[in-house]
Amino acid sequence: MSKFPAVVFAMLMGSVVTTVAHAAPQTIDMVIKDHKFNPAEITIPANTPVVLQVKNADHAVEEFDSHDLRREKIIAPGMTAKIKLDGLAPGVYSFMGEFHSSTAQGKVHVK
Amino acid sequence: MTAALIIVFREVLEAALIVGIVLAAVNGVRGAKAWIAAGIAGGVAGATMVAYFAGAIAGALAGYGQEIFNASILLVAVLMLGWHNAWMSVHGREMAVEMRDAGNAVRDGKKSLSALAIVVGVAVLREGSEIVLFLYGLATADGGLSSTLLGGAIGLGAGVIVGAGLYLGLLRIPTRYLFSVTSIMITLLAAGMAAQAMNFLSAADIVNLGPVLWDSSWLLSQESLAGKTLHTLVGYMDRPTLLQIVVYIGTVLAITLASKTTRRLANRRPARGQNQASAAE
Numbered sequence: 487m488s489k490f491p492a493v494v495f496a497m498l499m500g501s502v503v504t505t506v507a508h509a510a511p512q513t514i515d516m517v518i519k520d521h522k523f524n525p526a527e528i529t530i531p532a533n534t535p536v537v538l539q540v541k542n543a544d545h546a547v548e549e550f551d552s553h554d555l556r557r558e559k560i561i562a563p564g565m566t567a568k569i570k571l572d573g574l575a576p577g578v579y580s581f582m583g584e585f586h587s588s589t590a591q592g593k594v595h596v597k
Numbered sequence: 598m599t600a601a602l603i604i605v606f607r608e609v610l611e612a613a614l615i616v617g618i619v620l621a622a623v624n625g626v627r628g629a630k631a632w633i634a635a636g637i638a639g640g641v642a643g644a645t646m647v648a649y650f651a652g653a654i655a656g657a658l659a660g661y662g663q664e665i666f667n668a669s670i671l672l673v674a675v676l677m678l679g680w681h682n683a684w685m686s687v688h689g690r691e692m693a694v695e696m697r698d699a700g701n702a703v704r705d706g707k708k709s710l711s712a713l714a715i716v717v718g719v720a721v722l723r724e725g726s727e728i729v730l731f732l733y734g735l736a737t738a739d740g741g742l743s744s745t746l747l748g749g750a751i752g753l754g755a756g757v758i759v760g761a762g763l764y765l766g767l768l769r770i771p772t773r774y775l776f777s778v779t780s781i782m783i784t785l786l787a788a789g790m791a792a793q794a795m796n797f798l799s800a801a802d803i804v805n806l807g808p809v810l811w812d813s814s815w816l817l818s819q820e821s822l823a824g825k826t827l828h829t830l831v832g833y834m835d836r837p838t839l840l841q842i843v844v845y846i847g848t849v850l851a852i853t854l855a856s857k858t859t860r861r862l863a864n865r866r867p868a869r870g871q872n873q874a875s876a877a878e
Contacts, residue, residue: 546734547651549727553820556796556806559663560730562652568660570802575809585604585731 511535511570518561519543521586529595533573541566548590552581555594598748604731605752608724611829612640613760615720618786618830619713621767622685622779629710636714640721647722648729661801668797670719671790677712678787679852682780684709686856687863759826780856782830788848789832792841799840807839 516538517524523540530536542548542561550569551558561567574596583590616633623629647654647666654662688709728749735745770778798804814835817824827833832845 547730548734549730557800559800560651560655560727562655562730565652565655567655570800572799572806585734586600588600 511537513537513539516540516592517543518548518583518590521546521548521583521589523581523583523590523592526592527595528592529597530571530574532576532596535573536571538569538571539566540569547585549584550581551584552579554579555581557581558584598744601732601735601745601748602752602755605728605749606755607752607825608728609753609756610759610826612717612720612724613756614763614826614829615786616717617760617763617767618779618782619717620764621775622681622783623710623713624768624775624779625772626710628707629713632707632710632714633717636717637721639714640718641725643718643722644725644729647726648733651726651730658801664797664801665803667723668794668801668803670723671794671797674716674719675787675791675794675848677716678783678790679848679855681709681712681716682783682787682852683855683859684712685776685780686860784849784852785831786829787852788845789828789830791848792832792834792837792845795838795841795844804840806841809836809838810842812836 514528514530514536518540521544540550540561542563542565545563547560547562549558549560550567555571557569559567559569576596579594579596581592581594616637620633623633654666656662658665732745732749735742767775767779795804795806799806812835817835819825819828819833819835824833824835834841
């Protein structure tokens, strides 16, 4: 049984690390319709957490996917997903709807 | 058709690589294939259920149910891989090479195999639920269903071929080295999963990832096929953060230490048995 504590310890290390405390972040609404994001491009201030509220107005499931933003989230039809972005460094971060990536593309401009 | 092919292939690839490593790791262990098959079947069943309840899961836990669910099953897989490695460090060699005695090793072996069946199961569940949702979305949209299914089938086949290739490639390694190689691979697989779990915990606002330590996306993008394969196999990250690196290294150290400790304890036991036997004489 001695192997368990060591492994569990490693697993817990992550959760012991500081939890973020902050005021209620700004919310940005976004809609997926006809496999496109609206708005497809948004601009947010640097180093400021924001919450994207993405509503899927299509009849098909979509996955909000962004390697740049480190987020992947499945959004069922009619559902609104909350995607929290931590404070980001200035730059352009792209995201897409993985299930319809030919049209569902977007960018977050951080200034 | 191409879209379905690419998406299904991408999702299947990750699960197939994990199954390939796990199958090689238990090569020669009696009953192992049945356990792994059960894990895959359980994963497929679980994927359909997760897809069905996707809305409920997403809505749970203040809207972060999906992230916490993903992080949890990744961490369960890490624990199971760690446990398996610790156990194999004692019994692996005998079981894989020849001494398959019907004693404790086999009984404990079932536990270790069930741990790996869980690893395979959650890998299939995670990737499979996305495939189910994707195909369901297309099935409810009008037209093109048969070509989508064809694309999906080709993607599935291609993913399985890569996984099978990895498995067969690993089997070419001489048996006496195979165990060491798969132990290292399982350790790195677990470390990569633990680091990935941190990403989900951060998305759920539970941990702070800390600063990005480097950006090697210009050299090898994590979104490329090679980058994604390495991400699954050894946890390659093109933009890792401090917390991810700490957790990665911590997991490697913890699993290595756990294996060393179990082996040391196991070596002590038979020695004591011999002493008692000689004392009895």
